[in-house]
Amino acid sequence: MQEFKMPTIDEIRNHPNPNYLEKNEIQRTLKDILDREEPHVESLVEDWVKKGVKNLYLVGCGGSRSIMEPGKYIMDRFSNLTTERYSAYEFVTRKPRAVGKGSIVVLASHSGETESVIEAAKFAKNMGAWTLGFTGKETSTLADSVDHCLTYDSPAANLSKLLMVYLVCTHLIIKLGDLEAGRDIMENLKKLPDTLMKIKEDFREKGLELAKEFKDTQMYYVVGSGLLAGVAYQFCICTLMEMQWLHAAPIHGSEFPHGPFEIVSPEVTMIFLLGTDESRMVTEKALKFAQRYGAKTIVFDTIEEDVHPMLTPFALGVMLQWFAYGLSIEREHPLAVRRYMGKVAY
């Protein structure tokens, strides 16, 4: 770790700014994970179910925390298995009493070296739980700390880990929950590599145009509900705050009229994420209110796209990434620039 030195404007501008939406990277990594890890997950789940599964814990930080939300959603919707998600130090300090034999603890870390996630893996193992890691680094402390590990090799880290969460949850649903719903989701997961390539092309222009329009905005509220609440959170903390040093706050659509809406005015910019799950009307209601009272609104909507209602977080991930990439160009602030992360001690 070095002493802190704020990067100069030139250092920021000249930082590399790779875009994983170019070429077929998202198709490649999702297909790779489906090919290698889907049968792996199926056999793990089969084995656990045979031995008796008591509950499921989904643990990660930041991006790796946000991807757990859709997993929790489909588990709640289509199974009776208790499913919890925690940021890693919350898990480690709270020490949930129900973690033990029969618990599956999923632990995600792109680097495989996130201290709190490693601690969470140790805690889970000590309690007798089964541990499953998701990581971008096959040789890493996390990989060494868990019973089993799923790996990817891609800069499209969140999409890769998101697919892994879906694989685990969907196989659990097939075995323990609503078989038909589980099979339907699994079938559509397998189409994702192609589905997303089309969405990516459909949305390129709109994403880049929006970035031109909003390049001077300094603060965003991002509203999502249901399957998309986690995506709203991810876009705030990972993209806007971490990668663009902009102010951001997620708002759950169901909470919008219970406090947050009092700040609606023409000075405020709000992003609304619309999917096709049961919560769509909740976010739509918030959007209409914000529009009626003059907030600047940006809408990302999957309704015109051919994506399964339970898989919209993938589509939104791609759509928002164009907007993020566009902002990085317009603002001359590459997505990979950091002032603190990986540079100074925390």
Added chain:
Amino acid sequence: MQEFKMPTIDEIRNHPNPNYLEKNEIQRTLKDILDREEPHVESLVEDWVKKGVKNLYLVGCGGSRSIMEPGKYIMDRFSNLTTERYSAYEFVTRKPRAVGKGSIVVLASHSGETESVIEAAKFAKNMGAWTLGFTGKETSTLADSVDHCLTYDSPAANLSKLLMVYLVCTHLIIKLGDLEAGRDIMENLKKLPDTLMKIKEDFREKGLELAKEFKDTQMYYVVGSGLLAGVAYQFCICTLMEMQWLHAAPIHGSEFPHGPFEIVSPEVTMIFLLGTDESRMVTEKALKFAQRYGAKTIVFDTIEEDVHPMLTPFALGVMLQWFAYGLSIEREHPLAVRRYMGKVAY
């Protein structure tokens, strides 16, 4: 509902600005709830446990959503009972599959008329769950929609409902979880009416002073972990956004270094909530980082106060209320002014 008319500066300034911290209101309402409702909750829990409890759902919106977080925390920590919390429309649209016979569904609404909470009560009843309401209005649609109802009669709504959540969870812990921990919490809950009166006096001056210092701040980040994550959320959406029309975003302490900390700079104001549960060090680490890199920081810390480590959300509620009241004076913006809530259709 009337047509929207933005209140004038004079209408805002001259709006009544009652302060429930004056006199002994918080002592009175907490004591009243303990006297009337604690035996009521005890007998309800006894009855449910006899019949077989499968899981617990805590449902509310805004302030009534935020108070559920500490309930979830102590349940996770001291019992094996599955405990979930949802904003009401999230609950209604997600329709968790495990809601049914043997589920306790707690539904909170100050007015007793929150549409989504009423819908949630109907859904829960249809699924065969037991329903328990918390409300400030004994004759209300919520009271008519649930099997049992706990009531309070106080402007200190969040503290009153928070006590109710603790009563339900603590009795469940006593019956189904860590008996000793449950009894310890119950004993300390009964001391709260007096404990909080002292904290209220201890903190008056500091809260009002801080408000003078920060009266021109337009945006706050509020950082909390563990038992206090819900308090951070509540202060953002209910106090800063709803009651002061200021920008605000909660950050979980465990998530701070995984994205959010990249916006730390001398231009940013961050409030840190420190309690004495296991997560204290998580928030402390974030605080030290923010201080090291020059953010303006405000710290609310319970460590000098005589409050049980599992009951710090009550103490923080009182501390933050002084700051909120101070802001309302300094900014000439009474806490009860609304532009939309209760005034225009949503």
